[in-house]
Amino acid sequence: MMISLALRTLRHRVAAFAGAFFALLCAAALVCACLMLLETGLRGDVVPERYAGAPAVVAADQFVRQTVVKGDGDTKTKAKALGERAWLPESVVAGLRRDGLKVVTEVTFPFGGFTGHGWESAALTPFTIAKGRAPRADDEVAVDARAGLDVGAELRGYRVVGVTAQALPSQDTVFFSTARARSLAGHPGRVSAAGVFPGLDRAPEGAVLYTGDERGRLEFLDAEQARLKLISMGGSLAGTSLLVAILVVMGTFALSIQQRQRELALLRAIAATPKQVRGLVGGEALLVAAAAGTLGAAVGIGLGFWLRGQFVTLGAVPANLHLVVSPFPPLVALAATVGAAWVAARVSARRLTRIRPVEALGEAALGPARLPWWRLVAGLVALAGGVTLTLVLSGLHIEAAATPVTLLTALVWTTAFTLLGPVVARVVAALLAVPLRISRVGGFLAARNLRAGSGTLASVMSPLTLMVAMTCTILFVQTTMGYAAQEQADAGTRADYVVAGASGAAARAVPGVLSATEVLRTSVRVGLDKYAAQAVARPSGTLDLGVVAGSMDAFGDGTAAISRTAADRLGLRPGDPLKLTLGDGTPAALTVAAVYSRGLAFGDVTLPYALVTGHVDNPSATLLVRAPGVRAATLTAALPGASVLDRATAAEVSAANPQVTFVALGLIIAFTAIAVVNTLAMATSARSGELAALRLAGTTRRQVLRMLRLETLGAVLAASVLGSVVALVTLAAFGAGMTGSAVPHVPLWTFAGVIAAAAVLSLAATALPARLALRSAA
Structure with missing residues (x-):
């Protein structure tokens, strides 16, 4: 019955639930995209290109392994990928040949924009000559079909004597004579890998056997490194995104319930039981979340492909590491958003359903007299968690460990301020009362509204604080690290020039x-x-x-x-x-x-x-x-x-960063910005009756708009202060651990841009619904 009533409520109050729907949709999309990155890191494979013609490939172990003894006496072997390619002793190859197997060896090395090999390894793909012949002398090379060179051309001091009929999708290949390739590779007595024909059942001693798509992992070692990065980044982003989503969704539903407080109180007054009201609110949340989560998960799949494309463009992920698409990320995103919406709705309506109907009507008219005890306790616990995480962060000296803790620290501090929001809002309203009096009518009305509507002010400040805190933390972690590294490089480099080649x-x-x-x-x-x-x-x-x-x-x-x-x-x-x-x-x-x-x-x-x-x-x-x-x-x-750069120019070049972190974490910033616009639009739209009453009382349109602008700017100012404090505390702890200095590097113009962006977004999100409401009131 309550679900049926919830469905009717949604049908007749589409505008009231639009904000919650949009917040849930964005949350599902963000969580789904991040989980797709994580799953790609865990299960993604690359199809072999260079080794496509070899049924089995033998190579050295590309991992460093360590056996640890657990508390119960059992042993466990852990493995971590090497940073460079491990090379295979030719003695292993000789052993395979003694067993009567056909073995094709290869060496691989960078050669400008090409990947160099010896012609001995052409059969691994296989490559065949379309023009000319295979290289035999030390000054001869054969190029692939995509090189755009013909027989007789010159390539970096070598004469092109052959052009192959094939070209690999993601590699530009050049072949040398076998002896010259071994010399250029610089690993005497070792080879990169060896293809075994017609195949092999088990790896020889001192080597690892690769078959199927495992050959791609050997061929593209950067793909393995990219997978590890995606696991780390995807897991961190997914966790952070989920926490941000929960915070935003709970704030959105709290505002939605607050705007409907009188309606729900009336239901209590006409004998609706607390269970029925909770069922109504929970049913509405489930229906909205199910629709928004389903659409958001679909959008998240597209967002995951976009993210992967950006990472490929920036060189962080190889083009042949394809995104893994499975039901897991969309289903988890849907479940997370539905669960967050249901919990947020039930928690937001908790006090209203626990007090007597007459008290509910009074509270709907006047607002709660004090902060609920559970919210106060939760806020104090979050404050304690923020202090603890700050102390932990100040002791972390490794960026991979510090980065997720940094984001979590900022989130926990923001959560504490959100839980204690009504108390903070009352203090803010009292402090803003004096400067707002500068404007006699608009300022007077704004000050009165902020003081009377501290709950609404708290709901508006929450996403604004989150946006400022997360944006400043994400941006200035990078500038703090970059500035400290640049300072050290400037102090430690005595050279006048940096030369390559x-x-x-x-x-x-x-x-x-x-x-x-x-x-x-x-x-x-x-x-x-x-x-x-x-x-x-x-x-x-x-x-x-x-x-x-x-x-x-x-x-x-x-x-x-x-x-x-x-x-x-x-x-x-x-x-x-x-x-x-x-x-x-x-x-x-x-x-x-x-x-x-x-x-x-x-x-x-x-x-x-x-x-x-x-x-x-x-x-x-x-x-x-x-x-x-x-x-x-x-x-x-x-x-x-040779390339010759003076020290200053070389420092600028080395400081260039593909900004992969900004692309990924920028989604969280975008989500918080959307939450700001969404919340302010909801809060302003719900005041159409109040605005109409002000117009009937003789307040001019200009005075009403000025009142709204001053209210919004007051909320922006308060949220900017709180968000900046959260970011400063977090960055100080990060800097103390990572750079040895608790003073973060904050470019003032960038910081001013963050605050200005928050103000512009907030004013725009307030102005449009306000003008529409005033137009309808006229």
Whole structure:
């Protein structure tokens, strides 16, 4: 019966429920899209291209593994992906050939915009020659059909002698002679992989067997890294989105119930039982949420494809890692929105159904006298949670761990202010009463309305506070990290130029060059923990890492320098042994020579260049050149083919960020902005009777609009202060843990833009429904 009555109510009050419907739709879409990213990270596969013609491929293990003993004595092996490609010893290949199998080996390496291979591996796809012949000499290459080159052309100093009939969908391929490819790859005695014909049942010792779509994971190691990023980012975003959605939906339903308080009180007065009223409200919520959640889940699938497309464009996800589409994300999004709506509606109507009918009518007319005890307790618990998370965040030194906690901290603080909203709103109304008197009529009315309608003010302030807090937190986490890293780079870089495409020996031979340091960027694992690393040769004169313990004079073969963050985490100091795994899986036992402070700019681990150069996918080093009296043009002329940038320009280039984080988290900002518009539009539309009464009482249209603008600006001002406080506390804790400074870097113009955007959105969301209401009143 209550569902039937709820259906009739919805039919005759479509406008009243439009705001709740739209909020639920956006919530379902956001949650569905984020869960699609998470599922793609968990189950996504890439179809092999390069290895499509090989039934089985053997390669080295691309993971570092560690066996841990659990409390009950059982063991468990954990695995983490390597940062570079692990190479397979040719002794494993020789063993397969002794077993009578046909084995096709290959090496792979970057060659400009191409991927280089030896012609010996053409059968893995297979590639065939359409024009010319296969390369045989060291100065010969064959290019794929998409290269646009013909036989006789030149490619980076090599002569094109063949063009293949095939081209891979996502790779530009160039083939060298077998000997030349092995030389360019720089891994003597090792190969990237080996195709086995007609197949293989189990992997040989010291290798891993890949078949089916597993070959794609081996071929595209960046796809495996992208999957891990999607798991981390999708999980974090889905959780954050769900919490934001719940907060927004509860605020929307609270406002909706508040606007219908008199109607529900009348139902109580004509003998409707509390159970029946709860059933009516819950039924309405279920019907609205079911319709909005279904449509929102469908929209979320499209949003998931859009997100994936943006990530592909930004280079964060390879094009051949396709989005996984299954019923799981839409169903979870639908269930989450329906559950959030039902709980929000029941909680919002809780007090109205627990008091006597006469009290309900009085409360509908005058508003509640005080904050319900359960809401006060919940708000205090949320405040305690915010304090706890802030303290936890200040002790986190790893970005992957700090980022989700940062967002959660801002959300919990915002939730606390939302739960305590009516109390905060009364304080705000009292504080705004004095400045609002500047306008005699509009300001007087605005001050009276804010004081009388503290519940509505609290409902309006909630999404505004959330928008300001989340936007500032998301934006200024990035600027805080970037500024701290740039400060460290500026303080630690002594070089005048950054050079790519030249050898250190050639640079040091240029007259006027005092020193040149080869630098390679990679990653290492200590245990299973990943650390950004750099390999340097001759750092004296070009790099100052900010040593705080030990000395770089002791840095050399068999040693390493580590950042203060890594040293604290690992419990190491100069002279201690350090066991780590290089990017390609090679173990190394070193001794800590120094501990330095500038890890944000130069990585957490600094290794000798000679140790790392044979264990990275791209051994081409960047050079830091100190040449105070040499002009850039002179250095460019002396190093033909090299790219020469001065230090300032190189810093700008290195600071460029694909902004993947902004694209993903920008959806949450957009959702909160939609919630702001939605809430204000609902609150203003519900006041059509009040506005009409003001017009009948002699208030001019201009005075009414000024009153609404002042009310809105007052709410924006209060929410901006609260949101900024939430963001400042969160960013201070983040900065204390990640950069060592509790002072965040907040560009003033960006902050002003956030506040201005909130004000413009709020005024626009108030003005349009207000003008429509005044027009109908006329």
